[in-house]
Every structure is written in structure tokens, then in C-alpha cells.
Amino acid sequence: MLTQRIQAVQPSPTLRVTALAKQLKAEGKKVINLAAGEPDFDTPEAVKKAAIEAIQEGFTKYTPTTGIPELKNAIASTLLKERRLSYRPEQIAVTCGAKQALFNLLQVLVQAGEEVLIPSPYWVSYPEMVRLAGAAPVEVRTDPASGFQVERKALEKAWSSRAKVLILNSPSNPTGAVLKAEVLKDLARWAKERDLWVISDEIYSRLVYGCDCPSIASVSPEVFSRTVVVDGVSKAYAMTGWRIGYLAGPAEIVEAAGRLQDHSTSNPTSISQRAALAALTQDQAPVKKMAEEFQKRRDRMVERLSKIKKISFVKPDGAFYCFVDVSATGLNSGLFSERLLKEALVAVIPGGGFGWDSHVRLSFAVGLESIQEGLDRLERFIQGL
Numbered sequence: 001m002l003t004q005r006i007q008a009v010q011p012s013p014t015l016r017v018t019a020l021a022k023q024l025k026a027e028g029k030k031v032i033n034l035a036a037g038e039p040d041f042d043t044p045e046a047v048k049k050a051a052i053e054a055i056q057e058g059f060t061k062y063t064p065t066t067g068i069p070e071l072k073n074a075i076a077s078t079l080l081k082e083r084r085l086s087y088r089p090e091q092i093a094v095t096c097g098a099k100q101a102l103f104n105l106l107q108v109l110v111q112a113g114e115e116v117l118i119p120s121p122y123w124v125s126y127p128e129m130v131r132l133a134g135a136a137p138v139e140v141r142t143d144p145a146s147g148f149q150v151e152r153k154a155l156e157k158a159w160s161s162r163a164k165v166l167i168l169n170s171p172s173n174p175t176g177a178v179l180k181a182e183v184l185k186d187l188a189r190w191a192k193e194r195d196l197w198v199i200s201d202e203i204y205s206r207l208v209y210g211c212d213c214p215s216i217a218s219v220s221p222e223v224f225s226r227t228v229v230v231d232g233v234s235k236a237y238a239m240t241g242w243r244i245g246y247l248a249g250p251a252e253i254v255e256a257a258g259r260l261q262d263h264s265t266s267n268p269t270s271i272s273q274r275a276a277l278a279a280l281t282q283d284q285a286p287v288k289k290m291a292e293e294f295q296k297r298r299d300r301m302v303e304r305l306s307k308i309k310k311i312s313f314v315k316p317d318g319a320f321y322c323f324v325d326v327s328a329t330g331l332n333s334g335l336f337s338e339r340l341l342k343e344a345l346v347a348v349i350p351g352g353g354f355g356w357d358s359h360v361r362l363s364f365a366v367g368l369e370s371i372q373e374g375l376d377r378l379e380r381f382i383q384g385l
């Protein structure tokens with residue numbers, strides 16, 4: 001009954017743990033949730049107000065498919081100011097979350113017989129989106145010893161003449177690694193040599209802690225013209241439910257992605273677009289405050305984790321995740337996560353879905369007390385193995 005297309009797609013690897021966590025909570029157990037993939041902060045007040053005003057004004061009808069001009073202008077200004085990237089409005093499309101931007105880009109850039117290079121550990125949806133486009137995902141292993149930086153020699157090893165696109169994600173979900181400027185310069189040269197398109201997922205770029213997070217598109221004019229940048233308001237503005245993302249890149253690709261959107265979702269919600277406009281144009285203090293709070297939590301998590309035996313990790317420079325090697329416990333990521341949840345009531349995400357079954361992902365998008373209590377329980381669990 002079902003198509004080969006959907007049969008090739010794996011269910012979300014986070015479902016099992018989150019369903020079990022929910023069940024335990026419903027039974028009245030005090031589960032510490034270190035599995036969150038979204039900020040625990042509330043959407044800023046000015047953003048909510050803009051959405052309420054949009055409803056009251058009757059701004060509740062179709063808009064242009066790829067977004068209202070004011071929002072595209074605000075995105076262009078943000079990209080120029082924060083990422084040093086200059087785009088005309090027709091080079092920008094607003095989408096239903098960054099997820100739709102990525103999905104649409106893969107639909108218009110790759111097809112059967114072509115390959116997409118994906119550095120691992122990777123965000124769970126990339127390989128599935130590539131398969132849904134009929135193409136093949138190809139894993140490029142990175143190394144914790146070099147801070148999960150994407151290296152030319154690993155790319156060369158994975159490359160074949162079928163490769164058409166390279167996906168980069170800096171800061172990374174799940175490692176929190178931020179690609180360094182000199183690494184990006186080398187990747188830019190390599191992408192040109194191999195004639196690849198680059199999709200640069202920069203959804204966490206405003207959440208970095210004490211380092212720069214350059215965009216590969218800003219490295220040189222050559223790479224700018226072969227890169228599509230994907231970003232959105234979900235993570236930085238605590239707006240995951242509003243579903244506003246965007247892509248920016250060569251006009252021909254953006255137009256094609258827009259055509260696909262015309263015949264699928266049409267415009268992202270009109271009200272959310274007004275909210276996103278407020279988010280990007282308001283005083284940016286709430287974003288700074290959230291980033292500062294995340295940095296405190298990152299520091300607390302790293303300090304506490306470093307005292308726990310039998311695990312290792314690379315200190316994350318961005319996003320809100322810590323990717324922890326648990327292989328010395330003798331358990332794979334699925335078993336480790338399941339037992340940790342059942343025996344110690346701590347939810348984490350198994351790394352298998354990110355391509356690394358030796359690791360689990362811990363989120364610091366929770367308060368400091370939960371981090372403290374969760375890691376105390378983690379330590380006792382590991383000691384008891």
C-alpha cells in the first residue's frame with residue numbers, strides 16, 4: 001500500500017525515549033528531561049504582541065508564498081548585519097520553519113542517482129530528507145579529537161562523482177561544534193574544486209558562547225554563489241511553534257524552492273510572519289539574555305560532566321547540546337538511554353539517530369537545578385553499571 005519513498009524513511013529516533021518519558025511522567029515519576037530540542041524560555045513579549053495585533057487587524061489571509069516584503073527586508077538586514085551576507089529580496093524565501101527550507105532545497109537540488117555529503121554526527125532529518133528527494137545520503141565522519149571539525153580528507157574519502165550537495169551545520173546539532181574560519185575557507189575551496197552546492201544550516205548561529213560563528217557563504221564570492229544559507233527564528237527567539245524559517249541564496253534556486261512551496265504549503269502563517277518581523281526588528285536584548293543563560297548552563301553541564309568517570313565529550317561552543325561518549329560503559333546509545341530513563345529517570349537522546357551509536361545527546365535547554373540533579377543521577381547510574 002505505501003510507496004517505496006516513505007518506506008525508505010526511518011521514524012524519528014527520539015520518539016521511543018520521549019514516549020517512554022511521557023509514560024513515566026504520567027505514572028507520577030519525577031523525570032529529568034535532558035532530551036529537549038527547543039529553548040525552555042517563553043517567546044518574547046514584543047513578538048506575541050505583534051501577533052495579537054496582526055490578528056486584530058485582520059492580517060489573516062494568504063500572503064505571497066515566500067513571505068511578505070517587510071519580512072524579507074528584515075531578513076536581508078539581519079543577514080547583512082549579523083552574517084556579513086548581502087542578498088536582494090528575490091534571493092530570500094520565508095518557509096514553514098527551517099525544516100521546510102531544507103526539505104524544499106533538497107527537492108529542487110538533487111534527484112535519483114545523485115549523492116549528498118553529510119558530515120556526521122548529523123541532525124536526524126538530513127538523511128531522511130535526502131532519501132525523500134530520491135537521492136542518497138553519504139556520511140562524512142568527523143573526529144571528536146579535532147572537535148568535530150569537518151576535514152577535507154574525510155570529505156575526499158566520501159566523495160564520488162555523483163556528489164552534488166554538501167550540507168554543513170554550524171553550530172551543530174548534536175555536537176554544538178562551531179566550524180572554524182580556517183576550516184570553512186578550506187571547505188569553500190574544496191566545494192569549488194568538486195563543483196558542489198552547499199546548504200549551510202545556521203539555525204543555531206546566534207547561540208554561540210565566546211567564539212565567532214562565521215558563515216561559509218561569507219568566505220569568498222565563489223562560495224557565496226554556490227551556497228544557500230538556512231536559518232530561522234525558532235531557536236534564537238524561542239519560537240519553535242510559530243514555524244518560521246528562511247533560506248537565502250542564488251535567485252534561480254530560491255525561485256524553484258518557492259515554486260515547490262506554491263504547490264504544497266503556500267505561505268507560512270501570516271500571523272507568524274508578523275511575529276517573526278517583530279522578532280528580527282525588536283530590541284535584540286531578549287536574544288542576548290537567552291544566549292547568556294545558555295552559556296551559564298553550558299558551563300555548569302561541562303563542569304559537572306567532566307567529573308563523571310567512563311564518559312568523554314567535546315565542550316560545545318554553540319547550540320544547547322552536549323554529545324557524550326558512553327561507549328566505555330559497554331552499552332550502545334539505545335540501551336544506555338533506555339536504562340538511564342527507566343532506572344534513573346533521566347531522559348537523553350540516543351546518538352544512533354545522529355549516526356553515532358557510541359554517544360548520547362544531553363540538552364542544556366533546561367534550568368540549572370535540572371542539570372545538576374540530572375547529572376547527579378547520571379553519575380550514580382554509571383557508577384552502578
Ligand SMILES: Cc1ncc(COP(=O)(O)O)c(C=O)c1O
Nearest residue numbers: 097098099123173203232234245
Ligand atoms: C540543525 C537543525 N536544523 C533545522 C532544524 C529545524 O528548525 P525549525 O524548527 O525552524 O524547522 C532543527 C530543529 O531541531 C535543527 O536542530
